[in-house]
Amino acid sequence: MDKNLKNFNGIKGTEENLTGIAKVNFNTEQGVRNLVLWGKEVDENSYLSLRILKRLHKYYGTDNSEIKFEKVLSDRFDEEVFNKNNANLILVVNSINDLIRLESNKLKEDYEILNLIIKRFVRVIEIAHKNRARIIFTTIPPFSGENKSLEYVRNEINSWIRNSTFLDGYLDLDKIVEKRLDVSKDKKEINYDKELEEYMVENIFLDYIVERLKPFELDHMSQSDLIKAMNENSRFINEDGIDILVKPIPDPVEETRIDRRIKYFYEYKRPKRSGNPYVFAGEAVGDMRDNMGLLNLNLCKSNILMSKENINGVNCRVYKKEGLKENLPCIVYIHGGAFIGGSLDVSENPCKLIAEGINGVVISVDYSLAPENPYPLGLNDCRKVVEYIEENNFLYGIDKNKIGIVGESAGANLATIVANENSNIKFQGLVYPVVTFVEKNPFFNWDIDLYENPYKEEKIYNFINSLRNCEDLVQKLYIQRELDPRREDLSPIFNKNLSKAKKTLIVVSEYDYLRVQGEAYGKLIHKAGVETKIIRYEGVNHAFLDNLGIYPQAEDTINEIIKEFLDAVGNKNSFKL
Incomplete structure (x- = not known):
C-alpha cells in the first residue's frame, strides 16, 4: 500500500x-x-x-x-x-x-x-x-x-x-x-x-x-442578495420613446465589464467536444448540437410534477406544481438552439421554476429540429400545441383565458410568430429573441459601436460577434430553399400589424449580437400601442438563462417572466420574490 x-x-x-x-x-x-x-x-x-x-x-x-x-x-x-x-x-x-x-x-x-x-x-x-x-x-x-x-x-x-x-x-x-x-x-x-x-x-x-480547484470566491453574496443588489441599482434609459430597464452587474469588479461568473466560466469551461459525425450541407450539425446547453440547477422549493405527453402529435413535457387541480394559468415554453439543437433537458429547470411561480402549468414543446425537419415544420409543431391546449384546456386543468408563451433565442422567434397569429395568447416573453435574418433592414442599423467599449476586452468583442453573419447558416440548415427572409413567419419584425401583439416582455444581453434587433422589436411593438417591457442585463452574453442557479441574471429573468405573465392574466399579486 x-x-x-x-x-x-x-x-x-x-x-x-x-x-x-x-x-x-x-x-x-x-x-x-x-x-x-x-x-x-x-x-x-x-x-x-x-x-x-x-x-x-x-x-x-x-x-x-x-x-x-x-x-x-x-x-x-x-x-x-x-x-x-x-x-x-x-x-x-x-x-x-x-x-x-x-x-x-x-x-x-x-x-x-x-x-x-x-x-x-x-x-x-x-x-x-x-x-x-x-x-x-x-x-x-x-x-x-x-x-x-x-x-x-x-x-x-x-x-x-x-x-x-x-x-x-x-x-x-x-x-x-x-x-x-x-x-x-x-x-x-x-x-x-x-x-x-x-x-x-x-x-x-x-x-x-x-x-x-482554485478557491472559488466569486459568490461572496448569496444568489438572493445578488438579485436584490442588481434590482436596487437598476436604472432606466430612454431610447426612441421607450424606457429600457438596465440591470447592472450585481457585484462589479474594476478589471472587467463582464460579470465575474461569466468571465470565470468562459476562462475555465470544459473544452468543446468534437467527433459527432453528423454533417449536413457541409455543416457539422452533430458537433454544434453536442456543444449546446449548460448546467443549470433546480431552484424550486416545492414538488413540481412532470409528465411526458404527446400533444396533437408533438412530444411535450408538462410541468405542474403538486396539488394543483384546475383553472390554472399556463405558459407554453419553446427552447432555443438555433433551430437545429437545444433540448427539453436544458430548459427543464427554468420550466419547473416558472410552473412553481405562476402556480400553474408549463408545457415545454419538443418541436422538430432542422435540418432533418426544415422550416416550417418546427413552427407548425408549436402552432399545433397551442391550438390543441386552447381547445382541450380541460385535459390539463388550464384556464384557456390565461395562456402565455415564452421562448429563448430561436425559440423566441417561434414563440412571437405564434403569438402574433393567435388572439387568445395573453402574454409573450421573448428572451434574447431572433426576430429577423436580414441585418440590413429599415428598423435598425446594426453596428458594433452601438455597444459600450466593444474593443476594450477581447472577450466582449468575441461575445458580441459570436452570432453575427449567421444568415447563410440559417438559410442552409433551417430554410433550405429560396424564400424571402422578410416573411412574417421567418422575420417577425417585418409584421405589418404589431398592434395585435400581446403584452410583451423582451430580455436581452448587453454583449449579444441579437441585443440590437431584440430591442428594436420591442420598440416597434411599443410604438404600435402594446404594453411592452424591455430589460437589458449588463455584463452578460447570449444564452445566460442556461445557467439558472449559477448566474443571478438567469433567476431574475424567470422572476420577471412570472411577474409580467401574472400581471397580464390578472393574477398580479400572486407572485412574491
Whole structure:
C-alpha cells in the first residue's frame, strides 16, 4: 500500500446504500485541496481508487506533500458532504456497476433502469455544482457472466457520461479494458498505471480541473442578495420613446465589464467536444448540437410534477406544481438552439421554476429540429400545441383565458410568430429573441459601436460577434430553399400589424449580437400601442438563462417572466420574490 494512503479509513456500501464516502486532503501549490471519493468500495483494497488518487496526487500535489485520508463523512451523498467538508472535487468510482445490478432486480424494463440511474447521476451533479465542486465520473467497463443482459444499459450510460455537458471530465475505463484485452491476446505486458495516466490526461482536461480547484470566491453574496443588489441599482434609459430597464452587474469588479461568473466560466469551461459525425450541407450539425446547453440547477422549493405527453402529435413535457387541480394559468415554453439543437433537458429547470411561480402549468414543446425537419415544420409543431391546449384546456386543468408563451433565442422567434397569429395568447416573453435574418433592414442599423467599449476586452468583442453573419447558416440548415427572409413567419419584425401583439416582455444581453434587433422589436411593438417591457442585463452574453442557479441574471429573468405573465392574466399579486 502506498505510504501516502496509509491513514485511510473507509466504508463499503450496502444493498440499501450503495455509496461509501471518504474525504482526502492534499497540499497543492494553491493550498490545501479537499477531494471526496464516492463509490461502492472506497477502501484501501480498491485498486482503482488508489491508482486514481496517485495520479491526482502527481498532478496536484507538491513534492513534499502527502495525501491524508480523513474518516468517512457519511454513507450517503448529500449537501452535508459540502457544508461540513468544503469539497473541491468529486470523483465517482466503482458504484455505477452495483447500482445497475441492484436496480435491475427491481425493474423489468431497461429504459426504466436507465432513467432512474441517470436521474440519480444528475442529482449528484447538481449538488456538486451548486456547491462549487467539480465532478468526474468513470465509465462502466464490460460486464461478464450473468450481467451481460445489462449491456444495453451499460452502453447507454457510458454514452451519457461521454457526451454529458454537465460533467467536468471522465475516465474511460472501457477503453482501458479494451486495451488490456488487446494486449493480453498478444501476451504482452501492459502498464496499468501508464494507461490510466494517459486516459486521465486525455479525458479529464487536467489544466482545466486544476484551475477549477482554485478557491472559488466569486459568490461572496448569496444568489438572493445578488438579485436584490442588481434590482436596487437598476436604472432606466430612454431610447426612441421607450424606457429600457438596465440591470447592472450585481457585484462589479474594476478589471472587467463582464460579470465575474461569466468571465470565470468562459476562462475555465470544459473544452468543446468534437467527433459527432453528423454533417449536413457541409455543416457539422452533430458537433454544434453536442456543444449546446449548460448546467443549470433546480431552484424550486416545492414538488413540481412532470409528465411526458404527446400533444396533437408533438412530444411535450408538462410541468405542474403538486396539488394543483384546475383553472390554472399556463405558459407554453419553446427552447432555443438555433433551430437545429437545444433540448427539453436544458430548459427543464427554468420550466419547473416558472410552473412553481405562476402556480400553474408549463408545457415545454419538443418541436422538430432542422435540418432533418426544415422550416416550417418546427413552427407548425408549436402552432399545433397551442391550438390543441386552447381547445382541450380541460385535459390539463388550464384556464384557456390565461395562456402565455415564452421562448429563448430561436425559440423566441417561434414563440412571437405564434403569438402574433393567435388572439387568445395573453402574454409573450421573448428572451434574447431572433426576430429577423436580414441585418440590413429599415428598423435598425446594426453596428458594433452601438455597444459600450466593444474593443476594450477581447472577450466582449468575441461575445458580441459570436452570432453575427449567421444568415447563410440559417438559410442552409433551417430554410433550405429560396424564400424571402422578410416573411412574417421567418422575420417577425417585418409584421405589418404589431398592434395585435400581446403584452410583451423582451430580455436581452448587453454583449449579444441579437441585443440590437431584440430591442428594436420591442420598440416597434411599443410604438404600435402594446404594453411592452424591455430589460437589458449588463455584463452578460447570449444564452445566460442556461445557467439558472449559477448566474443571478438567469433567476431574475424567470422572476420577471412570472411577474409580467401574472400581471397580464390578472393574477398580479400572486407572485412574491
